[in-house]
Amino acid sequence: MSASAWLTRQWLRRGPVARLLWPLHALTKGLLTLRRIAYQRGWKVTRTLPVPVIVVGNRVVGGAGKTPTVLALVRHLRAQGWQPGVLSRGYGRHGGSPQPIVLDANTEEGLDARQVGDECWLIWRHTAAPMGIASRRYDAGQVLLKAHPEIDILVCDDGLQHWALGRQVEIVVFDERGQGNGWLLPAGLLREPIDSAPGPGCEQPPLVLYNAAKPSTRQSGHMALRALAPLQTWEDWWSGSPPPSQGPRVPEVLRQTTPAQLWAVAGIAQPQRFFKPLKHLGLHFTPCPQPDHDRLDPLPWPDTVRHVVLTEKDAVKLSPERLKQQRPQTQVWVAALDFQPDKAFWQALDQRLDHLHAQAGGASVLQGAAPM
Structure with missing residues (x-):
């Protein structure tokens, strides 16, 4: 058994190893609370882009299905008449520029998976949606929107805990592990408490999507069917x-x-x-x-x-x-993975986007026409 597999097993139960690490859970919880207070009081700044941002993320460490969700989301938004772009930090990229990168048809030839990250390259190859890549997603969004002013909505791959970027909709993905033992890293799986309030700019609770055979937490959510193609x-x-x-x-x-x-x-x-x-x-x-x-x-x-x-x-x-x-x-x-969120998930998402458009009066937060 690999070290990562062994550690994941410890995070799924409140055994001796997890209990030994519990004081660090308490410390992480306190630091997260102080960080949220800092954003709420303006000591740390949240910046908002001029188009709606949908953040797709995990409450837990490790892959829970963010990338398949982003792929399905981009396809759905296009089918509804939106022109989406994608933001990412480009996790795992090597030797890349510290400056924001735009990945699109004009730059593709000079880039590869090593420079932008394997997940970014996969999203691009599947969707051809223009991407902005930078550790600070706001910077990535600014550069991307300048290069592609036709974009009227942004999908942020990961970034649930990246409070420097405002967002209008959050999607939280869980897999079979659920919340694990319910404790924060490094005593458990959680990056933040399971019942965390929405991030800055998000007025409604997150949409929860289960990338599993059945719900794995007590939170109300939607199911996604997955199978190998x-x-x-x-x-x-x-x-x-x-x-x-x-x-x-x-x-x-x-x-x-x-x-x-x-x-x-x-x-x-x-x-x-x-x-x-x-x-x-x-x-x-x-x-x-x-x-x-x-x-x-x-x-x-x-x-x-x-x-x-x-x-x-x-x-x-x-x-x-x-x-x-x-x-x-x-x-x-x-x-390849065939990943299909249920119909109720898309209905719930579209209702939130319609609500955003009604609030904005067709301007400011939304640039361009409403989805058809």
Whole structure:
């Protein structure tokens, strides 16, 4: 068991390790309270962008489903007539400029997943929504809106605790872990108390979305259905081809491959969430968990392996040239995630956006026409 998996187990219960760390939970809670007071009294400044901001985030540490939620959100907003942009801190990027980066059709050629972060690159490849990337999301938003004045709404990937940026809507995503043992880091999973008040500028409680088979906390929320899409070759995925809509979900050649010749690689916060559905599809493979946001440099599977299955988050770090040079004998496959929030979630979100537009009178907070 990896160190991160062991620590996650401690955070799910109030055992000896968690109890030993409880004083740090109390300290974290006190620091968070002081920080919120500092923003409320103006000692720390919250800045607001001229278009609505939807923040998608976690109360807990580790991946709970933010990126799939952002992808689904951008698609939905477009279908409703909005022109969304995306903000991100670009977590995991290496050697990047400290200045805000705009990722769009004009800059794509000079950037890659290493420079902007794997999640940003994945969001861009899926949606082609212009992105602003910076540790201070307000700066990213300013630069992005200057480059793309047509944007009339922003989706912030993560940033629930980034109170320097005002927001109008918050979406909190939980997975099967729920709130863990209910304590704050480092004694538990929580980044902030489960019942935290909305962030600056947000007048209504967050929308809660469960990326799980059933609600994992006592908070009222909505469900999302998730499943692995049919596997496709890395080459087809890289070219932008959608997963096959007909035929088997798993190619027969993979069902007949032994674990020594079929590896599954997952550089995500919870690798078992990738390995488990692959097993349910009937695959027999060698699991290869990697640290979250791992650069896959060098490639973690031997050059003798015939087939490798990757998450999309890992697939964006590769290139045709790199695969041809380093693993010419390996066929790489991609297992995309099919993520669908329920209809009630979209209705609740649209009601809040309609309310914002009514408040703004079609101006100021919203630039441009109301969604159709």
